[in-house]
Amino acid sequence: MEEGDCVFCKIVNGEIPAEKVYEGDNFVAFPDANPKVEGHCLIVSKKHFANVMDMPASLGGELIDAIKSVAEIKLKEGAEGFNLVMNNSPSAGQIVMHAHVHLLPRKKGDGFSIIR
Ligand code: 5GP
Ligand code: ZN
Numbered sequence: 053m054e055e056g057d058c059v060f061c062k063i064v065n066g067e068i069p070a071e072k073v074y075e076g077d078n079f080v081a082f083p084d085a086n087p088k089v090e091g092h093c094l095i096v097s098k099k100h101f102a103n104v105m106d107m108p109a110s111l112g113g114e115l116i117d118a119i120k121s122v123a124e125i126k127l128k129e130g131a132e133g134f135n136l137v138m139n140n141s142p143s144a145g146q147i148v149m150h151a152h153v154h155l156l157p158r159k160k161g162d163g164f165s166i167i168r
Pocket of ligand 2: 055058060062100101149
């Protein structure tokens, strides 16, 4: 997909609205339009990288900071834990070809399952 047609690039540059719950120098986070659980958010690189294999390792620390910032918000809102999921390539379920991490807030007995 061309960057010009990329839905997450359009959210990053404001062409498509999204309620940002976090913004740093290199990552933003906003709610998933089709949440799998309550509070499901996406942590998205501001630059267009197709997936984690395209991302420089130097962004790793900022990615962890972004994840922890969003997780703190969700834990304060009542989540008891959270799952992190990153789909890399269509074979692994990636639909939007712009690197992003799913943060899925969890509560005991919520009935959701990723691995078990
Ligand atoms: P993937 O399978 O690529 O990891 O997941 C892409 C996610 O992006 C999906 O969960 C989908 O609901 C979400 N998504 C797709 N388009 C939009 C959009 O325009 N806005 C928001 N907030 N989420 C989107
Ligand atoms: Zn993009």
